[in-house]
Amino acid sequence: MASIDYPLEHPKAEALTPEFSFSESLYKWVATVDHKRLGLMYVVSALVFLVIAGIMASVIRMQLAFPLNHVVGPDTFNRLFTMHGTTMVFLVGMPMVAGFSVYLIPLMIGTRDMAFPRLNAFGFWIFLLGGCLLYFSYIGGGGLSGDGSAPDVGWFAYAPLTEKAFSRGAATDYWALGVLLSGVGSIVTALNVIATTFCMRCPGMTLSRMPMFVWVMLIDAWLVLVALPPLSAAQIMLELDRHLGANFFDTQAGGSAVLWQHLFWIFGHPEVYILIFPAFAILSEVIPVFSRKPLFGRPAMVGAVTAIGFISLGVWAHHMFAIGMTSWSNTFFAASSMLVGVPTGIKIFNWTATMYGGKLRMQTPLLFCIAFLLQFLVAGLTGIMLAVAPFDWQLHDSYFVVAHFHFTLVGGLVFGLFAGMYYWFPKVSGKMLDEKLGKWHFWLFCIGFNMTFLTLHFAGFLGMPRRIYTYYPGRGWDAINLIASLGVIPQAAGILCFVWNIIRSSLRGIPAGDDPWDAWTLEWATTSPPPEYNFEKLPVVRSSRPLWDLKHPQDPDWKYE
Amino acid sequence: MAQDNVIAADALQMEREWKLPDRGTIGVIFLIITETALFTMFVAADLIYIGKSLTGPYPKDVLEMPIIATVCLLSSSGTIVFAEHALRRNDLGKFKIWWLVTILLGLYFLYATGAEWHKLIYEDHLTIATNLFGTTFYSLVGLHASHVVVGMTFLLIVFITTIFGFPIQTQERRVKFLSWYWHFFDWVWVIVFTVVYILPLKVF
Numbered sequence: 104m105a106s107i108d109y110p111l112e113h114p115k116a117e118a119l120t121p122e123f124s125f126s127e128s129l130y131k132w133v134a135t136v137d138h139k140r141l142g143l144m145y146v147v148s149a150l151v152f153l154v155i156a157g158i159m160a161s162v163i164r165m166q167l168a169f170p171l172n173h174v175v176g177p178d179t180f181n182r183l184f185t186m187h188g189t190t191m192v193f194l195v196g197m198p199m200v201a202g203f204s205v206y207l208i209p210l211m212i213g214t215r216d217m218a219f220p221r222l223n224a225f226g227f228w229i230f231l232l233g234g235c236l237l238y239f240s241y242i243g244g245g246g247l248s249g250d251g252s253a254p255d256v257g258w259f260a261y262a263p264l265t266e267k268a269f270s271r272g273a274a275t276d277y278w279a280l281g282v283l284l285s286g287v288g289s290i291v292t293a294l295n296v297i298a299t300t301f302c303m304r305c306p307g308m309t310l311s312r313m314p315m316f317v318w319v320m321l322i323d324a325w326l327v328l329v330a331l332p333p334l335s336a337a338q339i340m341l342e343l344d345r346h347l348g349a350n351f352f353d354t355q356a357g358g359s360a361v362l363w364q365h366l367f368w369i370f371g372h373p374e375v376y377i378l379i380f381p382a383f384a385i386l387s388e389v390i391p392v393f394s395r396k397p398l399f400g401r402p403a404m405v406g407a408v409t410a411i412g413f414i415s416l417g418v419w420a421h422h423m424f425a426i427g428m429t430s431w432s433n434t435f436f437a438a439s440s441m442l443v444g445v446p447t448g449i450k451i452f453n454w455t456a457t458m459y460g461g462k463l464r465m466q467t468p469l470l471f472c473i474a475f476l477l478q479f480l481v482a483g484l485t486g487i488m489l490a491v492a493p494f495d496w497q498l499h500d501s502y503f504v505v506a507h508f509h510f511t512l513v514g515g516l517v518f519g520l521f522a523g524m525y526y527w528f529p530k531v532s533g534k535m536l537d538e539k540l541g542k543w544h545f546w547l548f549c550i551g552f553n554m555t556f557l558t559l560h561f562a563g564f565l566g567m568p569r570r571i572y573t574y575y576p577g578r579g580w581d582a583i584n585l586i587a588s589l590g591v592i593p594q595a596a597g598i599l600c601f602v603w604n605i606i607r608s609s610l611r612g613i614p615a616g617d618d619p620w621d622a623w624t625l626e627w628a629t630t631s632p633p634p635e636y637n638f639e640k641l642p643v644v645r646s647s648r649p650l651w652d653l654k655h656p657q658d659p660d661w662k663y664e
Numbered sequence: 665m666a667q668d669n670v671i672a673a674d675a676l677q678m679e680r681e682w683k684l685p686d687r688g689t690i691g692v693i694f695l696i697i698t699e700t701a702l703f704t705m706f707v708a709a710d711l712i713y714i715g716k717s718l719t720g721p722y723p724k725d726v727l728e729m730p731i732i733a734t735v736c737l738l739s740s741s742g743t744i745v746f747a748e749h750a751l752r753r754n755d756l757g758k759f760k761i762w763w764l765v766t767i768l769l770g771l772y773f774l775y776a777t778g779a780e781w782h783k784l785i786y787e788d789h790l791t792i793a794t795n796l797f798g799t800t801f802y803s804l805v806g807l808h809a810s811h812v813v814v815g816m817t818f819l820l821i822v823f824i825t826t827i828f829g830f831p832i833q834t835q836e837r838r839v840k841f842l843s844w845y846w847h848f849f850d851w852v853w854v855i856v857f858t859v860v861y862i863l864p865l866k867v868f
């Protein structure tokens with residue numbers, strides 16, 4: 104009966120796509136405005152940058168494995184942590200946000216493309232240009248010591264270190280301009296996501312029936328839209344300082360180095376929410392499907408994510424407790440930072456409650472979600488600790504902070520992204536990822552991650568500062584650093600399993616079919632991979648689980664909504 | 665079977681009644697929001713640095729209120745509305761006149777900014793590198809003026825293509841978005857004017 108809404112029989116996608124030669128298909132990729140191709144290109148470039156920045160992290164850990172080690176010198180070490188941080192945030196995190204959004208949102212809300220397909224292509228290419236510009240600095244830029252290489256000012260690029268007097272050569276300009284360009288890409292993509300969710304939903308897809316993934320990515324796009332321009336403004340000011348002699352951050356002329364910190368963290372703190380939101384979005388889809396239950400507390404989830412979208416704009420100065428603000432500022436930002444923990448806690452509670460009493464299917468996507476819940480909980484708790492100003496004074500710029508934000512961004516975001524990739528790979532490629540390799544990937548990565556970052560909390564407690572390139576023996580840091588460095592091995596092995604899994608499964612994986620997970624959102628109503636036009640006939644939905652309605656015509660959700 | 669038919673009829677009705685906002689409208693509104701965020705940071709930097717210059721020239725020595733230019737820019741916000749109304753009534757003659765008036769007002773504003781900068785740079789020797797006043801003045805006014813230049817480019821494109829016979833009536837929607845953008849930068853000027861001229865000259 105339900106074939107009225109959207110037929111389950113599809114013409115085979117292969118039958119409709121003729122064969123192309125290599126140059127023709129290359130042209131099709133380069134000139135495409137199709138949201139699925141652009142989404143894939145985003146995710147693939149992000150994965151390439153992930154491997155590059157991961158290798159940098161491994162070199163950092165090799166250098167720190169033993170006291171007074173000499174794998175790399177201090178200059179190279181500065182460049183390594185700068186490029187590692189910048190790449191991970193702007194060239195891995197941001198394109199993952201964009202890639203998952205533009206691939207999935209049109210499918211999930213039942214439409215054929217984004218609101219502005221050409222703007223979508225522009226966003227991708229300008230991001231890639233920004234990334235290439237940043238890496239071109241290895242050839243074109245001069246660092247602190249003046250001999251051509253990458254930026255060495257940290258991903259936060261604090262003034263006045265970035266001023267012409269202290270950062271000669273062009274390395275810092277490559278940082279500012281490369282990140283500025285990729286920021287423009289993020290902003291236009293966010294604009295596109297907002298316009299798409301507001302204006303392109305299929306009939307019946309009201310905001311209250313929209314999949315949770317789309318809701319979270321909508322608020323994420325809002326945050327990108329209001330939080331990225333402060334960074335762009337700061338980078339424009341920095342370039343004005345460096346090339347036209349302006350005095351924004353020039354303390355000699357009365358300018359303020361603290362202004363940079365404010366502008367940077369007005370961007371920087373919402374940014375960490377921008378980065379973690381895709382993981383929230385993915386969990387909100389994967390956990391219900393693998394627990395065989397609808398999402399617990401859907402309205403509370405929407406409320407919580409919207410609350411984060413606003414509260415997180417007012418917490419930035421908790422990165423700056425150590426610069427000597429007034430006690431009123433300290434109190435305000437400590438309180439607001441703790442407040443933002445409340446909606447986050449609601450989300451953790453709702454995901455746990457979704458799993459509670461469910462028929463759990465312990466497959467790879469769910470494993471990554473469970474690890475996310477535990478690790479992100481730890482990250483949240485250490486975050487609350489750091490929000491207490493006196494505690495932060497004690498541990499500011501120590502490895503405790505490093506461990507904290509790697510728990511959010513690796514233990515949280517990266518685990519969430521892996522869950523999402525195992526979940527949607529069948530839709531994207533039409534093949535299942537191998538479950539056995541997936542489990543290897545999960546356990547290796549999970550163990551390695553905790554070996555590295557759980558231990559680093561204790562290095563922080565014992566006073567090990569961030570960004571040092573080496574240390575003396577006998578301070579109690581030796582064993583911790585060795586364990587942390589050894590943790591790189593299982594993590595790298597896990598990533599290799601993943602890459603091998605992707606290659607092997609796309610070549611000869613088990614065909615997935617349209618709906619391998621028995622899921623409930625609209626992307627599973629079309630073929631795998633979806634045809635260029637997504638849906639032959641635009642679907643009409645009546646509840647937040649349209650595919651449940653389709654599969655259970657006797658007992659559809661809309662009877663209860 | 666009877667229930668299926670009811671659902672089918674229901675789906676058709678839902679499709680007919682399904683109304684969503686126009687994507688251009690949403691796009692322009694959020695473009696303005698993101699531009700607001702950018703301007704806010706420059707305005708904030710300006711406010712922080714009022715009266716913090718270590719050396720002269722100071723605003724009170726060299727700055728004059730650009731009253732005429734301000735009146736011109738703000739009234740161009742009105743004339744572009746008249747042009748829009750004329751276009752909606754399909755009165756192409758009036759549209760061209762009001763559009764041209766808008767362009768001229770905008771061009772005068774840009775000329776006035778240029779003349780002001782020329783005086784400041786060559787007579788008062790105030791550049792972006794001189795002191796904090798120069799830094800914030802040129803960056804904020806320059807940021808605004810560069811946006812006016814972008815708006816002006818679009819105004820000129822519309823005007824020239826219309827003169828050469830392009831049926832602008834078919835683009836009423838896009839003309840509306842352009843006018844929103846123009847209004848936005850007119851009202852940003854009110855803030856810039858307050859922060860750059862009124863506060864340093866009259867308050868501090």
